[in-house]
Amino acid sequence: AQSVTQLGSHVSVSEGALVLLRCNYSSSVPPYLFWYVQYPNQGLQLLLKYTSAATLVKGINGFEAEFKKSETSFHLTKPSAHMSDAAEYFCAVSDQTGGGNKLTFGTGTQLKVEL
Amino acid sequence: DGGITQSPKYLFRKEGQNVTLSCEQNLNHDAMYWYRQDPGQGLRLIYYSQIVNDFQKGDIAEGYSVSREKKESFPLTVTSAQKNPTAFYLCASSDWTITEAFFGQGTRLTVV
Numbered sequence: 001a002q003s004v005t006q007l008g009s010h011v012s013v014s015e016g017a018l019v020l021l022r023c024n025y026s027s028s029v030p031p032y033l034f035w036y037v038q039y040p041n042q043g044l045q046l047l048l049k050y051t052s053a054a055t056l057v058k059g060i061n062g063f064e065a066e067f068k069k070s071e072t073s074f075h076l077t078k079p080s081a082h083m084s085d086a087a088e089y090f091c092a093v094s095d096q097t098g099g100g101n102k103l104t105f106g107t108g109t110q111l112k113v114e115l
Numbered sequence: 116d117g118g119i120t121q122s123p124k125y126l127f128r129k130e131g132q133n134v135t136l137s138c139e140q141n142l143n144h145d146a147m148y149w150y151r152q153d154p155g156q157g158l159r160l161i162y163y164s165q166i167v168n169d170f171q172k173g174d175i176a177e178g179y180s181v182s183r184e185k186k187e188s189f190p191l192t193v194t195s196a197q198k199n200p201t202a203f204y205l206c207a208s209s210d211w212t213i214t215e216a217f218f219g220q221g222t223r224l225t226v227v
Contacts, residue, residue, distance in 0.1 A: 009155065032214055034215060036218075041203075041221070041223065042220055042221065043119075043121075043205055043218035043219050043220045043221050044158075044205065044207075044218040045218075046215050046217075049214060049215050051214045090157060090158065094214065101146065101148075101209040101213075101214065101215065101216045102148065102160060102163055102173070103148075103150075103158070103160070103207075103216060104160075105150075105157040105158040105159075106157055107155060107156055107157040108155075108157050
């Protein structure tokens, strides 16, 4: 069975500071990994994805993530936080066995950006 | 514009009532999914369908039912057997040729 652990349910950074959101996964097969962002009372928007190509993945809004197999990690980073980055972020792993894209999600990290 | 439409955005249900949440997609995706979101628990899979007229239970299917009579539609019924239905429900779709799922804007269901 696949699982995702997001360390830190709440992260607070100052505007302009580095954003680091942590994600560790467990998977019996080579994983597909995703980061999604959710604004209040809205659906999820894809930030970036890892699908076994380059281990450093760049996404939208200046975010990037690095796949580290040895550490089973897929941490999300952004060099300089902006107020508009305040949202909830979800890491997910995809079950590609048998086709389809069933996602197993972490419990989410709420990012707060302070002036 | 292509996308996933969920309706209604807010829904109130009395205890003992069944309610149906709508999910329509015009992305021509084969697979569709229903997730439930509760604070601090992330998203959990309720049901999914990979093709028309076929669907499978997810991790928390008890108290829910679905149908998939058309490729573009995947309605979710929350039955009276679901003891704690108050939550945010998200519908998603994907295709065999892509690796990510696309999400609707969600329906917030509240039991009153």
